[in-house]
Amino acid sequence: MSRILLVEDDHSIADMMSIYLSEEGYTVNLAADGQEGIKLFNKYHPDVIILDLMLPDTNGIELCKQLRTVSSVPVMIVSAKNEVSERVNALMNGADDYLCKPFSMRELAARTTALLRRSALTQQNHQAAAASEPLVEDTREIVLDMEKRCIFIHKQPIDTTYSEFEIMKNFWLHPGKVFSREELLNKIRGIDSFVTERSVDVHITNLRKKVEAEPKEPKHIKTVWGVGYKFEM
Structure with missing residues (x-):
């Protein structure tokens, strides 16, 4: 079962996302800020990270950059900011996807599945190449x-x-x-x-x-x- 780390400070949105993803068969660990997100990342080693752009103690882009120094785990940024410059900035700093709020839970689940599929393919290819x-x-x-x-x-x-x-x-x-x-x-x-x-x-x-x-x-x-x-x- 794939594990998702969800870093979101809006409790109502976080609960809704967590419940839906759990019903889709994922194990979800929920963090309300960046510091807690780092702790849960180190503890559970998630397969995908869903990361809100605006957090009470840090910016999601900065947290993504920090995670990228130690891991290639797929990162999806979620944000109410829908400007192209924001999406490009996220991509340039290590994000794999960017989902604008408001979004449907079905789209969230579909994009999460796509990230997992892509990550699994990349790992298989790298292992085969290394061998x-x-x-x-x-x-x-x-x-x-x-x-x-x-x-x-x-x-x-x-x-x-x-x-x-x-x-x-x-x-x-x-x-x-x-x-x-x-x-x-x-x-x-x-x-x-x-x-x-x-x-x-x-x-x-x-x-x-x-x-x-x-x-x-x-x-x-x-x-x-x-x-x-x-x-x-």
């Missing part, structure tokens, strides 16, 4: 294993999100081809909750941090100004 060696004959700095859905940097596997791998796969299969933001967006539409062209820029930034030696001066994932991006081996 096997990439092609030793391939001396390229960056190598993709399509079957295991894993990126190797200098023969070391790295973790990526589903969307990041999809973007990198298209780069890898078509080196030198210039992709517009819209083209890349269409590759991940239906997978990623953040379906805007700005989302592509965020994913590119995160990919560069993972595959480039100098992310601010990339030699592989290049910006083509006014058009989009291209990949060079």
Whole structure:
């Protein structure tokens, strides 16, 4: 049974979310502030964290950043703030999803299930990649294993999100081809909750941090100004 850590200071909303998710078969641990959330995280090691943006003792983004230093557990931010800038900021700081209040309990449960499914797939791929060696004959700095859905940097596997791998796969299969933001967006539409062209820029930034030696001066994932991006081996 999957365990959810719910960090929400509004007791009525927290109780409603907790009851519904429990009825869906999840074990829910409830925290009313960030400090208690950290304690329950360390105690129960949840499979998903649902995190309110505005907490009495901290900001949800700051708490998400703190959690990201020690864990890759999926984090869903819930907030009454629905501006694109808020959603992008959450994604840039480690959140996996962003759900705007008010929301339906069915959508909450569906997104939670999707995060768990994605996390399980990522873990399986990483374990499979770690158990096997990439092609030793391939001396390229960056190598993709399509079957295991894993990126190797200098023969070391790295973790990526589903969307990041999809973007990198298209780069890898078509080196030198210039992709517009819209083209890349269409590759991940239906997978990623953040379906805007700005989302592509965020994913590119995160990919560069993972595959480039100098992310601010990339030699592989290049910006083509006014058009989009291209990949060079």
